[in-house]
Amino acid sequence: MIRSAISVASVVAMLVAVPPLWAAGAADSIQIADPSVRAVPPGQDQTGAYLTLHNTGKQGHALVKAASPAARATELHTVVDEGGMSKMRPVAKMDIAPGGTTRLQPGGLHIMLIGLTQPLAEGAHVPITLIFEDGSRKAVHAPVRAIAVPGATMPGH
Amino acid sequence: MRRLKILVSLIVAGLLLGGLAAYVAGQRAGEPVADSTPRLPSGGDFTLDSADGPVALASLRGQVVLIYFGYASCPDVCPTSLALIKAALQTLAPADLARVRVLFISVDPARDTPAKLKQYAGYFDPNIVGVTGKPAEIGAVALRYGATYRFTPVQSAVGYVVDHTSLTSVVGPDGRLVEQLPHGTTAAEIVAAIRRWLPH
Numbered sequence: 001m002i003r004s005a006i007s008v009a010s011v012v013a014m015l016v017a018v019p020p021l022w023a024a025g026a027a028d029s030i031q032i033a034d035p036s037v038r039a040v041p042p043g044q045d046q047t048g049a050y051l052t053l054h055n056t057g058k059q060g061h062a063l064v065k066a067a068s069p070a071a072r073a074t075e076l077h078t079v080v081d082e083g084g085m086s087k088m089r090p091v092a093k094m095d096i097a098p099g100g101t102t103r104l105q106p107g108g109l110h111i112m113l114i115g116l117t118q119p120l121a122e123g124a125h126v127p128i129t130l131i132f133e134d135g136s137r138k139a140v141h142a143p144v145r146a147i148a149v150p151g152a153t154m155p156g157h
Numbered sequence: 158m159r160r161l162k163i164l165v166s167l168i169v170a171g172l173l174l175g176g177l178a179a180y181v182a183g184q185r186a187g188e189p190v191a192d193s194t195p196r197l198p199s200g201g202d203f204t205l206d207s208a209d210g211p212v213a214l215a216s217l218r219g220q221v222v223l224i225y226f227g228y229a230s231c232p233d234v235c236p237t238s239l240a241l242i243k244a245a246l247q248t249l250a251p252a253d254l255a256r257v258r259v260l261f262i263s264v265d266p267a268r269d270t271p272a273k274l275k276q277y278a279g280y281f282d283p284n285i286v287g288v289t290g291k292p293a294e295i296g297a298v299a300l301r302y303g304a305t306y307r308f309t310p311v312q313s314a315v316g317y318v319v320d321h322t323s324l325t326s327v328v329g330p331d332g333r334l335v336e337q338l339p340h341g342t343t344a345a346e347i348v349a350a351i352r353r354w355l356p357h
Contacts, residue, residue, distance in 0.1 A: 038236065041229075041280030043273055046315065048232050073314030079233050085305065086234040086340065087320040090313045106237045107341070114314040147236070151343030152244035 025136030029057030030096060035142035037070075037113070037126045038106075046071070047120065049111040049128055049142050050104045055096040062093040063102075065131040072115030074128070079107055093133070106147055120144045198303035200326065200334025205262060205288035205298070208275035212260065212288050214332065220256045221354045222328040223347075226304035228265035228319050229277040229287075235261075238323055238340065239281040245347035246282050254284065256330075257351055263289040264299060264306045265319055302326050303337065329354045 035051040049068075055061055068074045076091050094109055096102045104110050111128065120126065125141040132138070204213040214222065223242060227235035242259055249257065261278045263269035266289045269277075274287025289295065299306065306321035323340035327350050336350055 040236075041277045043276045044229065046230060046232055075313055077232070077313070081340070084322050085307070085320045086323050087309070088232060088234075088311075088318045090311055106233055110233060112232060112313075112315070147240065151341065151345075152241050 025134050026057075026061040026132035027130075027136035027138045029055055029059070030061060030130075030132065030138060031056060032130070032138060032140055035128070035140045036147065037120060037142045037144045038147045039120060039122045039144050040116075042119065045116045046112060046114045047116065048077075048106070048147075049113060049126065050106065050147070051111075051140065051142065052104070053094070053096045053102045053130075055098055055100055055102075058098050060098050061096045062133045063096065063130055064093045064133050066111045067129045067131065068113055068126060070117055070120070070126045070128075071113035072117065073112075075112045075114060076109070077112045078109045122146065197334050197337060199301050200328065201301050202332060203294075203298045203301075205260075205290040205294065206271050207286050207288045208271040212286060214260075214328065217258055217328075218332055219330050219356065220258050221330060221351050223257070223259045223351075224262060224302060224326040224328060225259070225324075226262045226264055226299055226302070226306065226321060227323070228263050228321070229269045229273055230265070230315070231319065231321075232315075234321075234323050234340070236281075238325065239278075239285065241342065241344050242285065242325065242347060243282045244344035245351065246284055248344070248348055249351070253351075253355055256355060257284060259285040261285055261287045262295065262298065262304075263287060264295050264304075264321065265308075266290065266292060266295065302334065327351070327354060330356050 031054040033052040033054065037049045038047045040047045053063060063076065066074045066076060076094060077088055078091050080087050080089065094102055122144050124144045126144060128140045128142055130138045130140060202215045204211050225238055239261065246254060246257065261274065263274055269289055271289060274289060278285040278287035304322050304324060306319050308317050309320050310317045325338040325342065326334055327336040327338065329335040335354055338347060338350060
């Protein structure tokens with residue numbers, strides 16, 4: 001009886017001890033900075049979300065999916081410039097190298113919110129869930145704002 | 158014998174040098190020596206539809222007109238370009254601003270009605286007018302302004318995207334296409350281009 005209690009206890013101890021090893025997932029190594037969602041004109045039913053992903057770990061990771069209740073579909077996209085044409089394309093993943101930083105920004109990688117479920121007021125926050133290659137997740141609240149475009153500032157004015 | 162050898166060498170060297178000089182001169186004559194005015198498309202007048210009626214380029218003589226081809230559901234490239242144009246317009250004095258118009262020409266009339274374009278363009282700046290037309294009309298205008306675009310189906314909830322050039326054409330007060338600004342041209346450079354052509 002006592003022995004079986006000990007073996008049950010040891011099994012329980014193992015179960016408890018093991019999860020932390022598994023829980024060291026991609027999401028734990030990724031730091032998120034500067035999230036934002038581009039404010040859009042009235043009637044516009046899609047927009048882009050931008051943020052910076054920093055990988056503090058020693059292994060490469062990848063953002064493979066994003067989800068948001070603010071849109072009917074949330075996708076990973078990029079913009080490529082080919083032969084003078086700007087082309088927007090879905091991407092399967094966004095790699096984040098060990099110790100590296102991947103920036104989602106206008107003119108490049110971004111999260112597309114397609115079919116906005118409600119108008120996005122400037123200053124509101126859009127919840128976005130980031131899903132990494134191992135299924136681990138990270139929640140982000142991205143403020144809606146007019147996206148600052150590089151080159152739009154006018155020194156001296 | 159030895160003297161002959163030297164003479165032949167001199168002649169050969171002379172021929173080589175002469176040939177090289179002629180070649181260099183030929184190259185010079187042939188190249189389009191640092192052309193500061195790259196060849197522009199023909200441009201020219203057109204009339205397209207806005208929510209407030211037809212807009213004819215010919216009716217905008219005396220003004221500097223910026224023309225941008227895009228589409229309203231363009232998620233990234235068009236808003237970036239329009240934000241730069243907006244920033245440029247905001248720095249102009251009211252008297253100058255009154256002589257500048259921006260036409261945002263949608264190449265995607267299937268999704269962009271004039272009413273939608275009015276909302277879209279006006280959101281950026283009241284001086285930006287959204288216009289569109291029948292696909293063939295837009296195609297003809299785009300061709301004359303060197304704008305290219307292609308409807309591309311993608312595996313995405315957006316259905317299709319429009320690959321397109323992101324040029325801002327500058328039409329002078331006389332209606333001539335005078336400049337084309339590449340994608341990412343800064344607000345300061347846009348202002349400079351407007352000022353170059355504004356009548357003084």
